[in-house]
Amino acid sequence: MQNFVYYAPTEVIFGKDAEAQTAAAVSRWNGSRVLIVYGGGSVRRSGLLQRIQSELDAADIAWTEIGGVQPNPRLSLAEEGVKQALDFKADFILAVGGGSVIDTAKGIAHGTANPDTKLWDIWTEQAPLTKSLPVGVVLTIPAAGSEMSDSAVLTNEEIGRKAGINTPFNRVKFAIMNPELTYTLPRYQVTCGIVDIMMHTLDRYFTHTKGNEMTDEIAAALLRTVIRNGRKALENQQDYDAMSELMWCSSLSHNGLTGLGAVTDFGPHKIGHELSAKYDVAHGASLSAVWESWAKYVCPEEPERFAKYARDVWGVEETDTEAAARLGIEKTVDYFRSIGMPVSIGELETGVRTDDELRDMARRATLNDTITLANFKKLHQADVYEILKMANH
Ligand code: NZQ
Numbered sequence: 001m002q003n004f005v006y007y008a009p010t011e012v013i014f015g016k017d018a019e020a021q022t023a024a025a026v027s028r029w030n031g032s033r034v035l036i037v038y039g040g041g042s043v044r045r046s047g048l049l050q051r052i053q054s055e056l057d058a059a060d061i062a063w064t065e066i067g068g069v070q071p072n073p074r075l076s077l078a079e080e081g082v083k084q085a086l087d088f089k090a091d092f093i094l095a096v097g098g099g100s101v102i103d104t105a106k107g108i109a110h111g112t113a114n115p116d117t118k119l120w121d122i123w124t125e126q127a128p129l130t131k132s133l134p135v136g137v138v139l140t141i142p143a144a145g146s147e148m149s150d151s152a153v154l155t156n157e158e159i160g161r162k163a164g165i166n167t168p169f170n171r172v173k174f175a176i177m178n179p180e181l182t183y184t185l186p187r188y189q190v191t192c193g194i195v196d197i198m199m200h201t202l203d204r205y206f207t208h209t210k211g212n213e214m215t216d217e218i219a220a221a222l223l224r225t226v227i228r229n230g231r232k233a234l235e236n237q238q239d240y241d242a243m244s245e246l247m248w249c250s251s252l253s254h255n256g257l258t259g260l261g262a263v264t265d266f267g268p269h270k271i272g273h274e275l276s277a278k279y280d281v282a283h284g285a286s287l288s289a290v291w292e293s294w295a296k297y298v299c300p301e302e303p304e305r306f307a308k309y310a311r312d313v314w315g316v317e318e319t320d321t322e323a324a325a326r327l328g329i330e331k332t333v334d335y336f337r338s339i340g341m342p343v344s345i346g347e348l349e350t351g352v353r354t355d356d357e358l359r360d361m362a363r364r365a366t367l368n369d370t371i372t373l374a375n376f377k378k379l380h381q382a383d384v385y386e387i388l389k390m391a392n393h
């Protein structure tokens with residue numbers, strides 16, 4: 001086990017009617033002028049937004065709103081939000097939605113606290129972030145885990161780059177999670193969420209760090225729980241218990257817990273971001289499309305780790321290491337397929353890409369081969385290209 005710092009300061013308010021505690025939570029964090037951030041309208045259609053606004057009114061908390069956040073959220077909308085927050089003199093940013101809305105809210109909070117700094121300079125770490133505004137979340141989808149993570153991802157649409165920033169300032173103050181709020185989700189978003197939750201732990205699990213028993217056990221338990229309850233939730237999207245498990249797993253999978261004390265990987269995430277930046281594909285789909293190729297490409301680095309995964313998560317009994325490792329990969333891909341997720345680039349709605357496009361993505365991902373991605377196997381531009389080529393069918 002390696003040295004670690006565990007800092008996951010978000011207050012979690014979980015369960016039926018939890019959103020009725022939003023105004024009280026905002027008050028606890030001294031919010032008196034709130035900018036509410038939301039997406040394309042699902043929270044207005046469900047009545048959630050209006051309920052929260054009435055609650056804030058009743059508590060004498062002033063609010064204004066900015067909607068229209070798209071999946072793969074754009075930098076420009078966050079910049080617009082910063083202007084609005086400054087005009088309104090907002091002292092609190094409230095996200096009502098999923099990862100895209102939460103990440104936009106985080107961006108607005110950072111930009112508003114640093115009005116003289118370009119938001120993209122903060123994102124590319126050219127300008128160090130030393131302060132931000134408090135952010136709270138009412139979560140509507142179990143997926144990205146942004147409600148407890150130290151990360152936020154925005155797409156700079158002018159240069160076609162999707163990038164994340166990790167900082168303690170990305171930890172939100174509170175996350176309100178009522179699993180019933182997920183009942184209106186389109187099935188495709190539930191499946192994308194299942195993949196993303198699994199991948200936040202998988203991208204930590206594949207590590208060469210040894211002697212990390214507790215973290216490995218937590219990771220395996222989380223993966224088994226998501227696999228089981230993912231199936232249940234897809235049989236009945238209004239299964240409260242299954243959705244509760246998914247929602248809690250979404251937060252635990254990306255708050256640092258499942259990778260504590262280990263070197264993490266995140267190769268599939270970095271490669272997936274290139275697909276989302278270029279073709280606007282859903283985040284979860286970008287991950288399932290490349291995972292098999294990534295896994296097969298990096299498995300020879302330490303097949304024993306893949307075999308352990310196969311045994312602990314999928315119950316594989318095969319004693320031969322390489323065969324067990326292969327079975328673990330197969331079972332994961334079969335699961336993605338069984339829930340209707342794409343398992344190759346060709347199965348994404350954008351279809352098979354040209355060789356030039358693959359080379360371009362590999363070049364962008366590695367900033368012209370000046371950086372490597374990931375850790376289980378350090379990926380140079382040529383490696384990323386190979387993985388994309390293997391997935392391009
Ligand atoms: O925009 P609306 O109308 O609200 O519809 C959304 C959107 O179309 C819909 N939706 C959400 N909750 C709903 C609902 N529809 C009906 N009923 C509900 N209860 O779902 C669609 C997807 O929403 P989005 O917020 O994009 O989903 P998700 O939570 O999967 O977030 C994905 C984004 O998060 C980033 C991804 O890259 C992607 O941009 N990530 C953020 C991370 C972080 N900050 O820690 C980590 C992740 O790895 C990920 O990169």
Ligand code: ZN
Nearest residue numbers: 144196269283
């Ligand atoms: Zn993710």
